[in-house]
Structures are given as C-alpha cells and as structure tokens.
Amino acid sequence: MTVPNDPNRKSTADSQTSHEFAPVMSLERQLPQLVDHADVDKIEQLLEHYPNHELVRAVSLLDDHARGKLIDLIAPELAADLVEQLPTVQAVQLLEEAEPDHAAAVVNELPSDLQADLLSDLDEDDAEAILLHMEPTEAQSARELQQYNEYEAGGLMVTELLRYPDSWTVQDVINDLQAGAEKYRDYQIQYAYVTDGNQFLRGVLRLRDLLLGSRSQVIRNIMIPSPLSVRANMSLEELHGFFQQHHFLGVPVTGDNGQLVGVVQRADVDQAWIEIQDRSFLRRQGILRGEEIRVMPIWERAQGRLVWLSLNIVLNLLAASIISRFESTLAAVIALAAFLPIISDMSGCSGNQAVAVSIRELMLGLVKPRDAWRVWIKEVSVGLINGMVVGVLLGVIATIWKGNWVLGLVVGMALTINTLVAVSIGGLIPLLLRRLGKDPAVASGPLLTTVTDMCGFFLVLSLASAWLEYLK
Amino acid sequence: MTVPNDPNRKSTADSQTSHEFAPVMSLERQLPQLVDHADVDKIEQLLEHYPNHELVRAVSLLDDHARGKLIDLIAPELAADLVEQLPTVQAVQLLEEAEPDHAAAVVNELPSDLQADLLSDLDEDDAEAILLHMEPTEAQSARELQQYNEYEAGGLMVTELLRYPDSWTVQDVINDLQAGAEKYRDYQIQYAYVTDGNQFLRGVLRLRDLLLGSRSQVIRNIMIPSPLSVRANMSLEELHGFFQQHHFLGVPVTGDNGQLVGVVQRADVDQAWIEIQDRSFLRRQGILRGEEIRVMPIWERAQGRLVWLSLNIVLNLLAASIISRFESTLAAVIALAAFLPIISDMSGCSGNQAVAVSIRELMLGLVKPRDAWRVWIKEVSVGLINGMVVGVLLGVIATIWKGNWVLGLVVGMALTINTLVAVSIGGLIPLLLRRLGKDPAVASGPLLTTVTDMCGFFLVLSLASAWLEYLK
Numbered sequence: 008m009t010v011p012n013d014p015n016r017k018s019t020a021d022s023q024t025s026h027e028f029a030p031v032m033s034l035e036r037q038l039p040q041l042v043d044h045a046d047v048d049k050i051e052q053l054l055e056h057y058p059n060h061e062l063v064r065a066v067s068l069l070d071d072h073a074r075g076k077l078i079d080l081i082a083p084e085l086a087a088d089l090v091e092q093l094p095t096v097q098a099v100q101l102l103e104e105a106e107p108d109h110a111a112a113v114v115n116e117l118p119s120d121l122q123a124d125l126l127s128d129l130d131e132d133d134a135e136a137i138l139l140h141m142e143p144t145e146a147q148s149a150r151e152l153q154q155y156n157e158y159e160a161g162g163l164m165v166t167e168l169l170r171y172p173d174s175w176t177v178q179d180v181i182n183d184l185q186a187g188a189e190k191y192r193d194y195q196i197q198y199a200y201v202t203d204g205n206q207f208l209r210g211v212l213r214l215r216d217l218l219l220g221s222r223s224q225v226i227r228n229i230m231i232p233s234p235l236s237v238r239a240n241m242s243l244e245e246l247h248g249f250f251q252q253h254h255f256l257g258v259p260v261t262g263d264n265g266q267l268v269g270v271v272q273r274a275d276v277d278q279a280w281i282e283i284q285d286r287s288f289l290r291r292q293g294i295l296r297g298e299e300i301r302v303m304p305i306w307e308r309a310q311g312r313l314v315w316l317s318l319n320i321v322l323n324l325l326a327a328s329i330i331s332r333f334e335s336t337l338a339a340v341i342a343l344a345a346f347l348p349i350i351s352d353m354s355g356c357s358g359n360q361a362v363a364v365s366i367r368e369l370m371l372g373l374v375k376p377r378d379a380w381r382v383w384i385k386e387v388s389v390g391l392i393n394g395m396v397v398g399v400l401l402g403v404i405a406t407i408w409k410g411n412w413v414l415g416l417v418v419g420m421a422l423t424i425n426t427l428v429a430v431s432i433g434g435l436i437p438l439l440l441r442r443l444g445k446d447p448a449v450a451s452g453p454l455l456t457t458v459t460d461m462c463g464f465f466l467v468l469s470l471a472s473a474w475l476e477y478l479k
Numbered sequence: 480m481t482v483p484n485d486p487n488r489k490s491t492a493d494s495q496t497s498h499e500f501a502p503v504m505s506l507e508r509q510l511p512q513l514v515d516h517a518d519v520d521k522i523e524q525l526l527e528h529y530p531n532h533e534l535v536r537a538v539s540l541l542d543d544h545a546r547g548k549l550i551d552l553i554a555p556e557l558a559a560d561l562v563e564q565l566p567t568v569q570a571v572q573l574l575e576e577a578e579p580d581h582a583a584a585v586v587n588e589l590p591s592d593l594q595a596d597l598l599s600d601l602d603e604d605d606a607e608a609i610l611l612h613m614e615p616t617e618a619q620s621a622r623e624l625q626q627y628n629e630y631e632a633g634g635l636m637v638t639e640l641l642r643y644p645d646s647w648t649v650q651d652v653i654n655d656l657q658a659g660a661e662k663y664r665d666y667q668i669q670y671a672y673v674t675d676g677n678q679f680l681r682g683v684l685r686l687r688d689l690l691l692g693s694r695s696q697v698i699r700n701i702m703i704p705s706p707l708s709v710r711a712n713m714s715l716e717e718l719h720g721f722f723q724q725h726h727f728l729g730v731p732v733t734g735d736n737g738q739l740v741g742v743v744q745r746a747d748v749d750q751a752w753i754e755i756q757d758r759s760f761l762r763r764q765g766i767l768r769g770e771e772i773r774v775m776p777i778w779e780r781a782q783g784r785l786v787w788l789s790l791n792i793v794l795n796l797l798a799a800s801i802i803s804r805f806e807s808t809l810a811a812v813i814a815l816a817a818f819l820p821i822i823s824d825m826s827g828c829s830g831n832q833a834v835a836v837s838i839r840e841l842m843l844g845l846v847k848p849r850d851a852w853r854v855w856i857k858e859v860s861v862g863l864i865n866g867m868v869v870g871v872l873l874g875v876i877a878t879i880w881k882g883n884w885v886l887g888l889v890v891g892m893a894l895t896i897n898t899l900v901a902v903s904i905g906g907l908i909p910l911l912l913r914r915l916g917k918d919p920a921v922a923s924g925p926l927l928t929t930v931t932d933m934c935g936f937f938l939v940l941s942l943a944s945a946w947l948e949y950l951k
Contacts, residue, residue, distance in 0.1 A: 059724040060844030067845050092723065094843060185691055196687065197669055197728075214686045215668065219657055251564065252531040256669075256728065256746075274728075277749035284756055285839060292835030293828050299836050300845060301857040309864040312832045316869050319828050320821070324876065327817040331880075338813040341806050345799040348820050348932065349792070356765050356791050360784045363764030364771050367757060371566060372532030373539050373772060385773040392781040397788050404796065408803075460820065 075104025087116035111140030123152035161239035164269030169199035326460035333468035361433030376442035390430035398423030413477040421466035547576025559588035583612030595624035633711035636741030641671035798932035805940035833905030848914035862902035870895030893938035
C-alpha cells in the first residue's frame with residue numbers, strides 16, 4: 008500500500024463529496040454476468056466508479072472460477088488496484104486462479120512490499136510461475152524483499168524511492184523529476200534521499216527545500232544531513248513507536264552494511280498495526296490462526312476453529328474435575344448447582360476486565376513486566392470493592408431465592424474471594440506472558456478462566472462442605 | 480496529531496539508527512526529584528533525549544501535584560509535544576493540574592484538532608479559564624472546532640493549512656512559503672488549497688507542481704481542479720473507507736455552505752481508528768465506558784467495571800434459573816453437574832468464534848445485515864462439523880469418566896446441538912445489532928452467552944430427564 012500524493016482528478020463538477028456515488032445495489036448482481044459475458048469495458052467502468060468496499064464485497068461473492076477470469080480480463084493496473092484492497096487471503100486466491108502471465112502483469116503493478124507479501128503467501132510453484140513472467144527487475148526486487156519478515160521494516164518498506172547523488176544540483180533533480188514524471192506518479196515523494204558513491208545514506212531532501220532554494224545549489228548543501236534511519240530488521244512495534252515519536256511521513260531503511268535499501272511509510276506502518284490488531288482480535292476470540300473469512304473452504308475454517316475448541320475441552324475438564332470431587336456435598340445441597348456457573352462467569356468477567364487494562368497499558372508503554380507489584384496493588388484495591396459489591400449482591404439474591412442465609416453466605420463469600428483471585432491473575436498474567444515473550448492478548452483469557460473456574464468451584468464447594476449441617 | 484514533514488536534524492554522526500538512545504532505566508526515578516528541585520534545564524534535556532514511551536510512563540508515575548508542576552516548569556513547546564503523546568485521560572488531568580495561563584500556553588502549541596478534543600474533555604470551568612488565557616485566534620478556532628464530534632471529519636481536521644487565492648502566481652506562493660517558513664514549520668504541506676473569492680475550494684496544488692512549473696504561471700492553471708473533498712460531518716468509518724480507496728495523505732473538508740474549513744489527514748484518521756479499536760476492545764472486555772488506566776482514582780475505576788458486573792449478574796441468573804428448574808433430575812444424576820459449566824463454556828467459545836468472524840467481515844465490508852441467510856448457511860456448515868467433533872469427544876470422555884454411555888450420549892448430543900445454536904446466534908447477532916445501529920463488538924458477546932447458557936443447560940437437563948431411568 009503505497010501512499011502517492013496524487014489527488015485524482017474528478018471531471019464532474021457535481022461530485023464534490025465522495026459519498027455521491029452511482030447507486031450501489033446491483034453491483035454484486037451485475038458483476039457475475041459481466042464476467043461471464045467477458046464485457047471488459049463495462050467491468051472496467053464499474054471498477055472505476057464503485058466505492059472500494061462494494062467492489063471487495065462483489066468480488067468476494069464471485070465463485071473461484073469467475074474471480075480468476077475477472078483478473079484475466081481487466082487491465083493489469085485496475086486489477087492491481089483491486090488486489091491492493093482485498094484481504095490477503097482473497098488476493099492470494101485470486102492470483103492463484105488467474106493465468107500466471109496475467110497474474111505477473113498484475114503483480115508488476117503492485118508496490119514492492121505487497122509484491123513480497125503476496126508471493127510469500129502463494130504456493131511455491133504458483134509464486135515461481137508468476138516470478139518467471141514478471142519484469143526481471145521487479146522479480147529481482149520481489150525476491151530480495153521476500154527474505155524479510157512481513158512485519159519488520161524490510162517487509163514493510165517500498166523500494167520505490169527518489170535517490171540522488173550528493174553532488175547533483177537542484178536543477179539536476181528537477182530535470183530528473185520532470186523526465187521521470189510518469190514513473191514517479193505512484194511514488195511517495197515528500198522526501199528524496201541523498202546518497203554518496205557507496206550508496207550510503209547521507210541526507211534527506213524535502214521538496215520544499217528544492218522549491219525555496221536556488222536551482223544552481225548542490226543538494227549536499229541544502230539537504231538535512233545525518234537523517235534518522237531504521238534497520239531493515241526493526242520490528243513493527245518499534246516502528247509504531249518510532250512514528251509516534253517522530254512526525255515523519257516516512258523513514259529510510261538501511262541494510263546490514265548501512266546502505267540505503269528502501270523507505271518505510273507511516274501509512275504502511277499504521278495499516279500493518281491495524282492488521283495485527285485484527286488478527287489479535289480473531290485469536291483472542293478463539294481463531295488461533297488469526298485469519299478466517301467465510302469464502303475460505305469449509306474444512307479449513309472448521310479446522311482453524313477446532314484447534315482452540317479441543318484445547319478448551321481439556322482446560323474445562325480440569326475445572327470440572329473439582330466439581331466431581333465434591334459430588335456428595337453437591338448432592339446434599341443441590342441448590343448450589345445453579346450458582347456454580349454464575350461464580351465461574353462473574354469471576355471470569357472481573358478477571359477479563361483486569362486483563363484488558365493490563366494489555367492496553369502494556370501496549371501504551373504505561374506498564375512493564377517489572378511493575379507487577381504496583382499493578383497488583385491497584386488491582387486488589389478495585390477487586391476488594393467490586394468483590395464485596397457483587398458478593399453481597401449475589402449473597403442476598405441467593406438467600407432470598409433459596410431461603411437459606413448460610414447458602415447466601417457461602418456463594419457471596421466465594422464470589423468475593425474469587426473476584427480478588429481473578430483480578431490478581433487477570434492483572435498479572437499479561438505481564439508474565441510479556442516477560443516470557445508471548446503475546447499476552449491471546450493466552451491471557453484461557454489461562455485466567457481455567458484458574459478462576461477451578462478456584463471458584465473449590466471455594467463454593469469447600470465452604471459448603473464445611474457448613475454442610477446448616478445448608479441441608 | 481499533525482504530521483509535518485520535517486525530519487529532525489541529528490547532530491551526532493554515530494546515531495544513525497533510532498534505537499540507540501541514552502540508557503533509559505533511571506528516568507522514572509530521576510524525574511520526580513528533578514521536578515521537586517525545579518531543575519528545568521535537566522528536565523528539558525531529558526525530554527528531548529528519551530524515547531516517548533519512556534516519557535509517557537515516567538509522567539504517568541508522577542503524583543498529581545508533580546505532574547502539574549512539571550507542565551508549569553518546562554517550555555510550552557516541549558509540554559505540548561508531551562501532551563500530544565499522552566493518553567487523553569492523562570493529558571486532561573495534566574492540564575487541569577497546571578496553572579491556567581501555563582496550560583493555555585501549552586494548548587496554543589497543539590494542533591487544532593487536539594485542542595478541541597482536550598478542551599471538550601476538561602471541566603467546563605477549567606476549559607473556560609484556559610480559553611481566556613489562550614491567543615484570541617487560537618481560542619476562537621478551538622471554540623469553533625468544539626462544535627464537531629471528536630470522531631467526525633470536523634473533529635479530526637486541522638485548520639492549519641495553506642490556502643491561496645486562485646489568481647496568485649507560483650512566485651507569489653513561493654514568496655509566501657518563504658515568508659511564513661517559521662509558522663508553517665509544523666504544517667502538513669504536501670498540498671496547498673486554492674480558493675476563490677468566496678473561500679470556496681477550487682483546486683489543489685501539489686508542491687511538485689510548483690516545483691516543475693514556471694514561476695510566472697497563475698496557480699489556477701496548474702492546480703488540480705474540482706478536487707475531492709468531504710463534508711465536516713463525515714463519520715470516522717466513512718473517512719477510513721475514503722482513505723482506503725484514495726491514496727491521499729489528506730483531504731480538504733468543506734462546511735455546510737461549501738467553504739473550505741480544514742483538512743483531515745490520513746495519519747489522524749488512522750490514529751483515531753486505532754483509538755476506536757482500543758476502546759472497543761476495553762468495552763468488549765467489560766469496561767463499558769471504553770477507558771481505564773490505572774492512574775485513575777480507585778472509585779472511578781471500580782464504578783466503571785461494576786456497571787457491567789451488575790448487569791452480568793442478572794444475565795447469569797436467567798441461565799441459573801434453568802438449572803434450578805431441573806433440580807430433581809440433577810439430584811438424581813449428580814454426575815451431570817460437572818458437565819454443565821463445560822457445555823456452557825464450549826458453546827460460548829464456538830459462538831464467539833462466529834461473532835469474531837462476523838464483526839471482522841462487517842468491518843471489512845464483506846458482509847451486510849442483509850446477508851443473514853448466506854452467513855447462517857456458512858456458519859451451520861462449520862458448526863455441524865465442529866459440533867460433531869466436540870460432541871463425540873466430550874461424549875466419549877464422559878462415558879469413560881463416569882462409566883455410563885447414556886450419560887455420554889446426553890452431554891455429547893447436548894454439546895453438538897448447542898454448538899449449532901451458538902454459531903447460528905454468534906454469526907447473526909452482529910448483523911442484527913448493526914442493522915439496529917448498535918455497535919456489534921460490545922453487545923454480541925453477552926447476548927450470545929446468555930442464550931447459549933440457557934439453551935445448553937436446558938438441552939442437557941431435559942435430555943437427562945427424558946432418559947432418567949438409564950442414567951441412575
């Protein structure tokens with residue numbers, strides 16, 4: 008996803024605002040027929056006029072065959088625009104279904120970071136076939152970028168950048184900009200990068216410096232020397248922090264030996280950050296692979312979900328085994344059975360609140376793993392208040408409902424204590440996971456609920472066992 | 480959060496990469512003492528050299544008094560840089576604790592969108608006191624921006640923009656850029672906007688057009704005419720879609736009568752989007768207000784969490800009432816008690832997976848509320864597979880564990896059927912909430928688990944009641 012600075016021309020004077028599009032109802036119904044009839048002109052016209060989210064939706068509703076055909080039909084530039092908008096799984100599917108030479112023509116038009124991402128996600132054979140049909144220089148650069156992880160500076164950078172020797176004059180640069188206008192159309196050209204004879208980064212030129220300076224000046228003298236740069240292996244998290252600290256639109260990337268290899272743009276980092284949050288959301292909700300859309304094959308979707316479900320059965324059995332141990336108590340006071348799921352769920356909720364605050368504070372850099380003590384103090388103080396409130400509430404309800412105040416005391420006490428346990432674990436587990444280098448967003452929830460379930464069931468049932476004579 | 484295009488100069492040649500900072504261990508220990516001793520020079524030096532996340536953390540660890548004093552001590556520009564980085568709650572706290580004239584000097588330095596956000600969040604009295612001390616033009620523009628919602632184009636836009644009459648020449652513009660260099664330092668000046676005598680937007684100038692054109696040309700002739708613009712009331716969601724579709728760095732905003740009022744930058748939209756996702760994450764985890772950091776007062780934090788906890792007790796009691804109705808069955812087959820929480824939790828998981836996919840597909844625009852039927856088909860096909868797998872798994876475990884195959888059949892069947900119920904509800908509830916204009920991310924989970932709990936308990940216990948003679 009490059010961010011060129013070209014506001015599109017709009018020809019019609021009445022379409023000043025962006026939401027006045029043609030009626031959108033029928034696109035998803037029109038497209039399959041148009042593809043079927045290979046009506047290229049009409050398709051290309053639609054692609055230019057419909058808002059992207061409608062296009063993405065219409066394309067995702069096509070069957071596999073029609074999707075491949077669509078890409079084979081339309082101009083590579085248009086297909087590339089479309090591919091840029093699609094979720095990765097779909098973009099990959101689409102390239103796999105197209106003819107290799109058509110797919111290659113499309114990939115040629117993509118920004119270098121996306122080329123590398125998609126080629127990495129394709130089957131090796133498909134990727135190889137596409138690379139063979141690509142322009143040699145594009146293929147070469149895609150191969151080079153594939154060595155980087157998708158979510159580090161090397162994987163996020165584009166190699167399309169303006170790079171000038173430090174001995175050039177302002178006029179030389181302007182001549183090059185004029186000569187290369189077509190090629191640079193999609194470049195992000197807020198900055199040009201100045202290198203020495205060894206391709207080492209020496210400075211940054213802002214367009215405004217070119218504008219305000221005299222044309223005979225050597226750019227070495229008007230560039231900003233020794234600019235900030237990042238290494239190709241800088242992580243997304245570090246890059247996100249970097250752009251929060253520095254108000255740049257992009258930062259140059261240097262390779263192992265200090266040579267300028269590309270530029271990472273703020274917009275791409277923000278996009279990747281949003282993607283990662285999305286994946287993390289799916290993971291947290293039990294789709295451990297971090298990706299599922301409903302056009303994926305059923306078996307693949309079922310499998311992706313089963314990983315977590317089968318793990319969860321095991322965790323649940325641990326908690327259930329506690330209940331089984333107290334079967335005689337439970338049989339004696341069967342009214343307790345209705346309260347076990349309540350204690351489990353309520354404690355889970357309190358714990359999850361604490362998990363959420365810890366994860367967020369970790370992300371914002373407000374806490375670190377070494378702050379465990381401070382976090383715990385803050386959590387138990389809130390947990391004490393909330394535990395008492397919900398404990399008394401549930402205790403009173405239980406007393407009235409079942410007509411036994413000892414039963415009310417048992418469930419109320421259990422809930423109060425277990426709330427304290429839950430917020431303690433919930434607050435600390437993300438810190439511990441972070442210290443161990445794991446993603447706290449995913450594993451915190453399951454670990455929390457397993458422990459709080461076990462502890463909650465144990466508290467209710469052992470208190471009940473102790474006071475059994477008053478409960479019968 | 481403006482995005483000026485000024486790469487900072489770095490003076491030392493060896494600090495080519497951004498992660499070579501001074502040792503960071505001691506900042507949070509140094510800062511309180513330095514504030515206490517009012518050592519302004521040392522503090523300002525630290526602020527310039529430490530990475531932002533360390534600063535944010537160190538500031539958040541100060542007590543209220545020290546935070547106010549810190550802002551009163553340091554230069555307003557530095558304080559403004561700091562305020563820009565802090566979470567909103569903290570930034571607001573900090574301005575409230577500083578003297579109004581100091582706070583005003585800081586707010587003067589902030590970009591206009593952030594000024595309006597913070598002033599809206601302050602106590603009315605505090606905000607008024609600060610506005611009185613601000614520069615009149617800044618105060619005026621902040622008051623105007625406060626009328627917009629924080630998350631619509633008017634609230635996200637900055638009013639700092641380059642605006643030129645269409646009769647000017649390139650040379651006129653360059654002269655103005657040169658004269659205003661200091662003032663424009665923090666502007667986002669990839670584009671300049673061209674207006675007619677009535678302040679209507681007529682065109683957009685790219686810096687590169689100024690650079691490549693001759694200096695005597697009138698800008699009307701080199702501008703891009705009739706550029707895309709958005710209305711001040713465009714929602715964040717629409718803006719997010721807009722920037723996904725158009726590769727611009729910013730888009731001009733027009734008021735009700737079509738006059739140019741500001742510019743919304745891509746980076747600000749991305750930031751706001753990330754903020755909204757953050758809030759949505761906290762809400763989903765039971766912090767309904769969408770904001771909590773641990774420096775907030777305990778009572779406020781406890782209250783914020785109790786809203787959801789007390790609501791949740793009610794939902795839980797609904798489910799528990801089902802169990803109570805079947806007490807005699809449960810008393811007769813006490814082994815079932817251990818399986819009730821398992822059925823509840825496993826179904827909740829399956830349902831949550833479906834919720835997650837629906838929410839994500841809604842966000843990506845891949846599904847719409849009217850797609851309910853297609854979504855349901857896709858969900859039950861996966862639910863059938865997964866329900867059978869986990870049902871058989873749990874059934875076999877129950878048979879072996881409790882030595883009764885009818886019991887295994889009961890829990891297995893209940894889990895299979897309830898998985899189908901869960902994925903159906905989970906897949907459809909977000910679509911329904913979206914149709915009703917509610918945020919699907921927050922309410923889907925609780926609604927889902929309440930229904931699946933009730934349904935799951937009912938299935939196990941009514942199946943058990945029917946086959947009671949084989950279970951005893």
